[in-house]
Amino acid sequence: MNSVLIRPATPGDIPSMRALEQQSESAAHWAEREYDALFAAGAPPRVSLVAIENESQTMCGFAIARCATDEWEIENVVVALEERKRGMGSRLIGELLVRARSAGATSVLLEVRESNRAARRLYEKLGFSQQARRSSYYRDPEEDALQLHFSGENLRQFYLEGE
Numbered sequence: 001m002n003s004v005l006i007r008p009a010t011p012g013d014i015p016s017m018r019a020l021e022q023q024s025e026s027a028a029h030w031a032e033r034e035y036d037a038l039f040a041a042g043a044p045p046r047v048s049l050v051a052i053e054n055e056s057q058t059m060c061g062f063a064i065a066r067c068a069t070d071e072w073e074i075e076n077v078v079v080a081l082e083e084r085k086r087g088m089g090s091r092l093i094g095e096l097l098v099r100a101r102s103a104g105a106t107s108v109l110l111e112v113r114e115s116n117r118a119a120r121r122l123y124e125k126l127g128f129s130q131q132a133r134r135s136s137y138y139r140d141p142e143e144d145a146l147q148l149h150f151s152g153e154n155l156r157q158f159y160l161e162g163e
C-alpha cells in the first residue's frame with residue numbers, strides 16, 4: 001500500500017466520503033444532510049476519520065463513530081474497492097479504538113449485517129465479540145444484525161499496544 005495519512009474529516013471531505021459510500025452496497029447509507037450534520041454546531045459528538053493517499057491525495061477510506069462518555073458506537077467504515085484487503089479497514093477501526101480509549105470510553109459497539117463477511121472478519125480480527133443478535137434489524141434486504149462489542153480489558157490492551 002502507498003503511504004496513507006489518517007486524519008479527522010472536514011466538511012470539504014463530504015463529496016469524497018459520499019462517493020466511497022455509494023460504491024459500497026454493504027456500507028451504511030446516509031443522506032447528504034446526515035454528513036453535513038457531522039460538522040454542525042450542537043450535533044451529537046462524533047469522530048470522523050478519513051484515509052488520504054499521500055501521493056495522489058485521494059481518499060481511500062473513512063470511518064465514523066458516535067461518542068458518548070462511556071460507550072462509542074462505530075456507525076460506518078468504508079474502504080475504496082481497489083484498496084481492500086490491504087489493512088486499511090483495520091487501521092481506521094484501530095485508530096477509532098485508540099481514540100475511544102484515550103477519551104475514557106469503556107466499550108465500543110457496532111451492528112453488522114450477518115452476511116457481511118468482510119466486515120465481520122475485520123471486527124473479529126481486531127477482537128470484537130458478539131453481544132446480541134437483532135432479528136430482522138435491516139431492511140432491503142431484510143436481515144438480522146449482529147451486535148458486536150469491544151470492551152474493558154481488550155480496549156485498555158489495544159490502547160497500550162497502540163501507544
Ligand SMILES: CC(C)(COP(=O)(O)OP(=O)(O)OC[C@H]1O[C@@H](n2cnc3c(N)ncnc32)[C@H](O)[C@@H]1OP(=O)(O)O)[C@@H](O)C(=O)NCCC(=O)NCCS
Nearest residue numbers: 024026027078079084085086087088089090118119121122
Ligand atoms: C469491511 C471493509 C471496511 C474491510 O476493509 P479492508 O481494508 O478490506 O480490511 P482489512 O484489509 O483491514 O482486513 C481485515 C481482515 O478482514 C479480512 N477480509 C477483508 N475483506 C474480506 C472478504 N471480502 N472476505 C473475507 N475476509 C475479508 C482480511 O483478510 C483481514 O483478515 P486477515 O488479516 O485474517 O487476512 C471493506 O470490505 C469495506 O469497505 N466494505 C464495504 C463497506 C462495509 O461493509 N462496511 C461495514 C459496515 S458495518
